Amino acid sequence: MIHRRSLLGAAAAAPLLPSMAHSQESRAPESWPSGPVRIICPFAAGGPTDVMARLVADALSAELSQRFIVENRTGSGVVVGTEAVAKAPKDGSTFLYSTVAHSVLRPLFANLSFDPVRDFQPVALVGVIPMLLMVNKEVPAENLRELVQMFQRDPGKYNYGSSGNGGAVHLATELFLHQAGGLKVNHVPYRGSAPAMPDLLNGNLSMMLNVASDGVASVQRGATRGLAISSSKRMPQLPDVPTFNESGLPGYEAYTWHMLFAPAGTPAPIVRRLNQAANKVMGDERMRRRVDEMTMEPRSDTTPDTAAQWLAAEMAKWEPLVRAANITPN
Known part of the structure; x- marks a missing residue:
């Protein structure tokens, strides 16, 4: 409570109110566990996905005043790391940072111990490349x-x-x-x-x-x-390279994308707060400049529902192709 001891004191306090409110908004929910939050990346350290995951983790740490750390778990494509998240506690202490590889797990691996849809809650689409x-x-x-x-x-x-x-x-x-x-x-x-x-x-x-x-x-x-x-318009870095549409293959769309997932059953307030934080950090101009160097189009407009819809559309697109082309993991 702000005590109005004088008009001068009230006037001095007024400019602080927006930043105080922002601090309240930026904090993690009360239900968030104490201690570091793990973001498991099922790709090798130093690769482009790992680099992006670490940028996101650092930005989330600053935004939520909660330490986020990236842990690389590789093996069997992305299966080992993804499985670790599927079986992790559903308390907001563990998340998955993965790519389009998540959308082809079912046709590539017949004996998964988890389901890439049922066992995961999409949180936010981070960007597309x-x-x-x-x-x-x-x-x-x-x-x-x-x-x-x-x-x-x-x-x-x-x-x-x-x-x-x-x-x-x-x-x-x-x-x-x-x-x-x-x-x-x-x-x-x-x-x-x-x-x-x-x-x-x-x-x-x-x-x-x-x-x-x-x-x-x-x-x-x-x-x-x-x-x-494969983008809808030419890249600033390569202005002389046309799009597939301009080149006579309309309708061709292919890209890799990055998404944050939670284990299914993670409390909704945590999922919503992480979604809000991810959207905010990906919309930050400094982050946009960083990811532009990686040719990523950042996304700062998704909800958990629209992220789930994105995943469903990608699975509907890629799963039949994997089966028709007889693609195997080895």
Whole structure:
């Protein structure tokens, strides 16, 4: 309670009221457990997903005055880390930071000990990253149409690289090949995008539809040729690379996305507060500048319900493709 001892005292206190109210809003709910909150990232430390997870964790720590720490749990794709969250206490002490990989767990792994829908509560969509189609400099195709014609003339002659079976790069490429008329191009999986890029540069791979953040630099310096970007508009970093829609393949949409999940049954006030905090930090101009460097389009407008709808739409899109293309995790 503010005691009105004098008009001067009241006037002095007035400017402090907004910041006091903001402090109250920024605090975690009373039901939040004490101690650090774990965000489990089922990807390797130092990779782009891990880097983004740590940016988000640091921002949430500052916003909620609650320490968030990232813990990397890798193995069997994203299964080990995701399973750890599914079986974690439902008290707000543990969350999952995952990607489009979450949407293809069911068709890739027949004997999961958890259900990627039933055992999780989507909290917030953090952002989306488009995919960049690149070819090595020796490929004669100068645009997407010429590349498709090249593949049509010689089915099975060319190859493409990916970051691994069932990953975002693999899925995006298979969708492109399917929508372009069922093109036959050989798949060469790697353990991540980084080891695949040298083979694209030296000509061992003809094409790679990589996460844009991992391919922009090579196109900018002329080491590879960018033919199309999967976003709805051209990227500022690559203004001369057209979209798939501009290149004659309308309706093609592929990207990786980042999302925060809670174990199903986590108290609703905690889920709502973390959603609000995630939206706020992703809408911050400083964060937007940081993620722009990673070619991510930040999202600051989702609710737990709309995040769940996003996941459902992605699963409806990718699960049939995984089955039709006979994609396996190994």
